[in-house]
Amino acid sequence: MSLGRIPRWAWALVVVGLWVVVWALTKGTDTLALPGREHTDLHNELTGWRNDLIAGRDDNALMQFTGQIADAALKSVDWLQRMLSRPNYPRPVPEIGWLGLLGIIMWISHAVAGWKYAVLNGAIMFIAAVMGLWADTVDTLIVTLLAVICAVIIGMPIAVLIGTSDWANRIIGIVLDLMQTMPTFVYLIPVVLFFGTGAPAAIVATLIYALPPLIRVAGFGIRQVSPTAIEATDSMGQRAWQRLFKVQLPMARRTIIVGLNQTTLAALAMAVIASYVNGPGLGRPVVDALEIADVGRGLVPGAMLVLLAIMLDRTTTAASERSELLARSGGGNRRHRWGSLAVGLVAVGVMIQMSRVYSWAATYPSTGWSSDLADGINKVASWVFSTFGDLTGAFKDLVTYGLLNPMQSVLAESPWFVSGAAILLLALVVGGFRTTATTATVTAWTVLCLTGIWYLDLWHDAMISLNMVLVATLLTMILAVIFGVWMARRPRVDLMIRPLLDMGQTIPPFVYLVPVFYLFDQTRFTAIFAAIVYAAPVAIKLVADGVRGVPETTLEAGRSAGSTAWQEITKVQLPMASRSLVLAANQGLLYVLSMVVIGGMVGAGALGYDVVLGFSRFEEWGKGLAGGLSIVLLGIMLDRIFRAAAVTGSSTPVRRRTRRPARAEEESNDRVEPLAVTG
Amino acid sequence: MTTSDAEILVNQSSPGPDASGAAALSVRGLWKIFGPRADRIIGTPDADLSRADLKEKTGCVVGVKDVSFDVSPGEVFVVMGLSGSGKSTLVRCLTRLIEPTAGEVELGGMDVTSANAAGLRDLRRNQVSMVFQHFGLLPHRQVIDNIAYGLEIRGVGKKERRAKAAEVVDLVGLTGYGSSYPDQLSGGMQQRVGLARALAGDPSMMLFDEPFSALDPLIRRDMQNEVIRLQAELKKTMVFITHDLQEALKLGDRILIMRDGEIVQIGTPDEVVGAPADDYVRDFTSDVPRSHVLTLKWVMRDPRPGDSSEGPVMTSDTIVRAAAQAALASDHPVRVIDDGKLVGIVDDDAILRVVVAEESA
CATH class of the missing domain: 3.40.50.300 (P-loop containing nucleotide triphosphate hydrolases)
Incomplete structure (x- = not known):
């Protein structure tokens, strides 16, 4: 099948044109708008279901089971906090003071990654101490660490399963796809129901979020093990466990540690977001600062989070590189290593003892530097705002009035059946008509998801969110193409920009909401801007790699025919990198989706707001769940359409998001109320 | 050859x-x-x-x-x-x-x-043991441990299997490479490891x-x-x-x-x-090159009564090429004798036919 001679974009214009005409005639009717606090019967039913579940939780085996898990998580966190970060009554200080923990962290860093990382991590933790952020930093590390440990315990067997069985790989692959299409935020709703709020919810939500990268990457690593090596060792009569432990796991070791690295970063990002359900850690001061729009007091703990991310990222990366080296070092080297570790252990012991005896080593010094720094940042920020405020304001207005509002009115103010039909047609133009199978897939998924959204009674909100997603993705792609092509054509530019992008991907997205929020206030644009910041690094990298992948000979052929740089870009490089562009758009879309939803709390409204309300207000739970499900449906729909668009003659599935921590989120004006589950 | x-x-x-x-x-x-x-x-x-x-x-x-x-x-x-x-x-x-x-x-x-x-x-x-085209070595193990792998999965103790593997290392000409890793060796050396690994289990x-x-x-x-x-x-x-x-x-x-x-x-x-x-x-x-492979069996003719009995004597499984020099040097045709019995005669031109045919081919 094909669309004939008329290009896809022309068809898209035709559909949009028709849509605008119909909208002009029918606007404002059947939009299914549902104002702020109104519920439908469905929402009330869902809330009722939740209430029944809570009322009957003493007889419900599942609830009792999750309750026990929550209990165990709470106890572990509490114990670790009393050991490391909070006073252990009647002691006025934790069992191990800051100096002791500093020693432990340095020793572990030295053992897994080398002495350089011991110094780096020691410095970072020292900063945490002098900036007065010690307790929150350690809390964040506790939640992250517990979640990562659970992720390894649960994830590695699953990774082995998908690494060794095609059947399991296919089934689990579908589940992972779904998990990764789902914005973080959405699973906070059921998590709060089953695990309550506070540390248990934080750990469980973090675990769920951090699990897929480990399973995917480690499973991939195990699958990648050379089949010849497996066959050769099989031919010697090894048992299945010998194959696994002596061949597959050792040969996949490096990839597995890469998976661990991604899982750790994802866990850190999510552990921060989990402060929304009262999880302990550095997320709290950031959220508090957002509520009073205090940039300085938000950025200081934010910067600490960035340092933590760097610490965890660098250390696990170095550990993966070193594992090979270590495995290869001879006996003499090894003896030296054990010796220095033993000496270090003694030193750590001394530090721990000191931190238990001397008060200066038990409680971190209170310097007040944190407050000074926050005030300084605030001064700079207000200067920036007064100097560039007009400029950013103009930019905001341009996007808002030029793009956002017109599109939103067409999408959301058309009757629902008109929007639905138009979306289906556009989906077919973008993703259909390549093969019979893709056309059927696109039609089926789009109809299914749209029906679901309609059924959940949040059509109007869903359209507003969809609009923001589309605008943010569009802007992201413009950025991606400009910077991607630039980087691909100029190696020096690549050299300069790539480290920035790498760093952008390491930073928990939560952190950059603070300055963005300050610059643009509570609007849809804030969410869109944050989404672009979040999604751009991935998209730019994908485009740059795609454009660079165009064979040099093809370029030379073009040049020898006398094409200009512009012709070379538009006629050779971009068309030949079209698959990368589609891939970048798909990845960008998923990132944008999660961020735009989070932006519901910084004034973007729509589905994100419904969700936040859902886990913060007891009676809004049903609507929040419906909102969460609508977001998932939106994500699946967009993902499927773009995957189909990536299909060319020979179909290859779109690569899934691998390296990328979580999304950020924003404050709502409602306080997060602990739900009855905990009480 | x-x-x-x-x-x-x-x-x-x-x-x-x-x-x-x-x-x-x-x-x-x-x-x-x-x-x-x-x-x-x-x-x-x-x-x-x-x-x-x-x-x-x-x-x-x-x-x-x-x-x-x-x-x-x-x-x-x-x-x-x-x-x-x-x-x-x-x-x-x-x-x-x-x-x-x-x-x-x-x-x-x-x-x-x-x-x-x-x-x-x-x-x-x-x-049975097997040697593979792409070697199939374990990159995370030293040569000696690759060779000993078969013994290891049988449950042979570390000392014993390393000693056995060390013998095989010498046998296949890998002396001195026991503690190298496979990717430090050339393709030929890697295949020697493959060979040694196959031999180690005897x-x-x-x-x-x-x-x-x-x-x-x-x-x-x-x-x-x-x-x-x-x-x-x-x-x-x-x-x-x-x-x-x-x-x-x-x-x-x-x-x-x-x-x-x-x-x-x-x-x-x-x-x-x-x-x-x-x-x-x-x-x-x-x-x-047929002269390198064919034996006299393929070029001899049945003996005839008038054949000379003074030519060189060879067995029927002698390669043509190996027989050529002696056969051409003699004025008499080669007598092919297996187990003391005359089974055939090889004339000079029969040998030349095989050798020349392949020269012109």
Whole structure:
């Protein structure tokens, strides 16, 4: 099948044109708008279901089971906090003071990654101490660490399963796809129901979020093990466990540690977001600062989070590189290593003892530097705002009035059946008509998801969110193409920009909401801007790699025919990198989706707001769940359409998001109320 | 070809399947068909279809088609064919690395095809070992531990298995490389590790799956000579897969030629060259220097009453090339005598025909 001679974009214009005409005639009717606090019967039913579940939780085996898990998580966190970060009554200080923990962290860093990382991590933790952020930093590390440990315990067997069985790989692959299409935020709703709020919810939500990268990457690593090596060792009569432990796991070791690295970063990002359900850690001061729009007091703990991310990222990366080296070092080297570790252990012991005896080593010094720094940042920020405020304001207005509002009115103010039909047609133009199978897939998924959204009674909100997603993705792609092509054509530019992008991907997205929020206030644009910041690094990298992948000979052929740089870009490089562009758009879309939803709390409204309300207000739970499900449906729909668009003659599935921590989120004006589950 | 190579060819005997009692390996009616419900095809008329027709009709691909042969103890049995002819599938069916669809394999008196998991494991651990085209070494282990791997999974203690592996290291010419890692070695050296690993368990049979295809020509020749040397020293039964006819002729006591999963011909090197079974084999062997392979058996004529009795005496399995100099130097024709009995006469022009034909070819 094909669309004939008329290009896809022309068809898209035709559909949009028709849509605008119909909208002009029918606007404002059947939009299914549902104002702020109104519920439908469905929402009330869902809330009722939740209430029944809570009322009957003493007889419900599942609830009792999750309750026990929550209990165990709470106890572990509490114990670790009393050991490391909070006073252990009647002691006025934790069992191990800051100096002791500093020693432990340095020793572990030295053992897994080398002495350089011991110094780096020691410095970072020292900063945490002098900036007065010690307790929150350690809390964040506790939640992250517990979640990562659970992720390894649960994830590695699953990774082995998908690494060794095609059947399991296919089934689990579908589940992972779904998990990764789902914005973080959405699973906070059921998590709060089953695990309550506070540390248990934080750990469980973090675990769920951090699990897929480990399973995917480690499973991939195990699958990648050379089949010849497996066959050769099989031919010697090894048992299945010998194959696994002596061949597959050792040969996949490096990839597995890469998976661990991604899982750790994802866990850190999510552990921060989990402060929304009262999880302990550095997320709290950031959220508090957002509520009073205090940039300085938000950025200081934010910067600490960035340092933590760097610490965890660098250390696990170095550990993966070193594992090979270590495995290869001879006996003499090894003896030296054990010796220095033993000496270090003694030193750590001394530090721990000191931190238990001397008060200066038990409680971190209170310097007040944190407050000074926050005030300084605030001064700079207000200067920036007064100097560039007009400029950013103009930019905001341009996007808002030029793009956002017109599109939103067409999408959301058309009757629902008109929007639905138009979306289906556009989906077919973008993703259909390549093969019979893709056309059927696109039609089926789009109809299914749209029906679901309609059924959940949040059509109007869903359209507003969809609009923001589309605008943010569009802007992201413009950025991606400009910077991607630039980087691909100029190696020096690549050299300069790539480290920035790498760093952008390491930073928990939560952190950059603070300055963005300050610059643009509570609007849809804030969410869109944050989404672009979040999604751009991935998209730019994908485009740059795609454009660079165009064979040099093809370029030379073009040049020898006398094409200009512009012709070379538009006629050779971009068309030949079209698959990368589609891939970048798909990845960008998923990132944008999660961020735009989070932006519901910084004034973007729509589905994100419904969700936040859902886990913060007891009676809004049903609507929040419906909102969460609508977001998932939106994500699946967009993902499927773009995957189909990536299909060319020979179909290859779109690569899934691998390296990328979580999304950020924003404050709502409602306080997060602990739900009855905990009480 | 060097003199030593020629000697090896001269010395080769042709122990057929019935030469010395029990076979080391006996394959009967072996089938491997890839695809859904492959086992239902055998025995139906579909089984007689050509490979392409069967694929068209059922979606199944024939890897090995009704193959039977025997290998005697100590024999080097070469399976030769182009890529896709099913030879690698065949060798994997012998130890069930690929599960055969039908047929029987008997190895050292044990019925492999009906063996349970434990029996199969025991067979792989103790009786048969295999050398692979792409080596299949474990990159995270030192050479010595790669070699000792087979012993390790049998449960041999570290000290003992390392000692055993160290012996094999010297045997295959890897002395001094025991603590290297595979990726620090050249391709040829890596394959020596593969060879050593296969030898370490002291198997009675070794399978080679195109072991030298990935190596440079010079290194390939070294490795071939290495195998010949080891064979002379250790007397293992070998099944050797190759797509290189020269290699097959050089190493094989007998050669099995495969095409599209079927046997085309089984025979000694001189039989394959001297009496090709069909045009396919003839085409294959047309580039072979015939004087290097053919024996006097193929060029002699029946004795006639008036023949001179003063010519040099040779046996019928003497390679033509080795006989040429002595034969041409003498004014009398060569007398071919086996076991004291005159079996034929070789005239100068019979030898010249073989030698010259290949000069002009």
